Amino acid sequence: MSHWKEQQSHSGGKNIMGSNGPEGRGSQRLHALLRHLQSSNSIPTNANNFNSESANSKRAAVLICVFEGVDGNPRVFLTQRASSLSTHSGEVALPGGKREEGDADDVETALREAKEEIGLNPSLVSVITLLEPFHTKYGVTIIPVVGILYDKDAFSPVLNPAEVEAIFDVPLDMFLKNENRRAEEREWMGEKHLLHYFDYEVGNKKYVIWAVTAAILIRAATVLLKQPPAFLEQRPKIWGGITENDMIILQNRSKQ
Numbered sequence: 744m745s746h747w748k749e750q751q752s753h754s755g756g757k758n759i760m761g762s763n764g765p766e767g768r769g770s771q772r773l774h775a776l777l778r779h780l781q782s783s784n785s786i787p788t789n790a791n792n793f794n795s796e797s798a799n800s801k802r803a804a805v806l807i808c809v810f811e812g813v814d815g816n817p818r819v820f821l822t823q824r825a826s827s828l829s830t831h832s833g834e835v836a837l838p839g840g841k842r843e844e845g846d847a848d849d850v851e852t853a854l855r856e857a858k859e860e861i862g863l864n865p866s867l868v869s870v871i872t873l874l875e876p877f878h879t880k881y882g883v884t885i886i887p888v889v890g891i892l893y894d895k896d897a898f899s900p901v902l903n904p905a906e907v908e909a910i911f912d913v914p915l916d917m918f919l920k921n922e923n924r925r926a927e928e929r930e931w932m933g934e935k936h937l938l939h940y941f942d943y944e945v946g947n948k949k950y951v952i953w954a955v956t957a958a959i960l961i962r963a964a965t966v967l968l969k970q971p972p973a974f975l976e977q978r979p980k981i982w983g984g985i986t987e988n989d990m991i992i993l994q995n996r997s998k999q
Contacts, residue, residue: 776968804852806888807889808838818914819912822902822909837887843855849886849888850888853890868892920973926939937975971991
């Protein structure tokens with residue numbers, strides 16, 4: 744089943760899966776990633792109305808901004824929310840936020856928020872896909888927007904101190920590995936699921952990536968790197984439920 748829906752973006756007139764941005768730059772792996780997504784041709788059943796114009800004050804979008812690391816492998820930007828914020832203060836998050844009345848679509852929401860939070864110019868980002876919505880227990884519907892930053896050197900972060908305390912980047916494939924990961928079993932809406940925590944250290948700073956941010960990045964890594972996670976994911980059904988890879992892991996465990 745595919746994971747993207749091609750749509751016309753009103754943000755500068757560019758198309759998802761389109762050609763905006765300096766595609767002539769960047770690694771072969773990023774171009775291979777783009778070709779893989781372009782070869783898909785169906786829409787997941789739980790990804791309908793990605794760009795619904797219906798009134799939803801609790802609709803949000805986040806930007807998964809992928810770029811090439813020094814080792815040639817994909818990395819993504821994350822932020823630490825300002826400690827002064829009234830909700831989720833100090834937590835790790837993807838750039839993004841709630842959709843505003845003037846936003847044409849989810850892509851524009853994600854790009855606008857990234858510019859406001861970390862100073863990322865939307866013209867530097869080639870938006871390639873949307874992932875299926877994630878619904879939180881707070882009633883917020885989050886649309887993950889995936890974009891490629893081909894020219895990382897053109898981006899000089901400018902943090903909005905009212906919203907962001909720090910910016911850092913991590914390897915995308917860390918969200919498929921068991922290393923530096925732990926999980927807790929939780930129950931939501933009468934169903935058990937796993938809440939994943941990923942520990943990451945850069946310099947002398949330690950970060951914990953967890954909850955819906957971790958879930959979105961597990962999904963993004965699975966889709967973009969074309970690999971299942973090495974662990975039992977066990978998402979809530981509202982996020983797509985048990986995956987095919989989960990079934991394989993559970994079957995193997997039952998044989999042990």
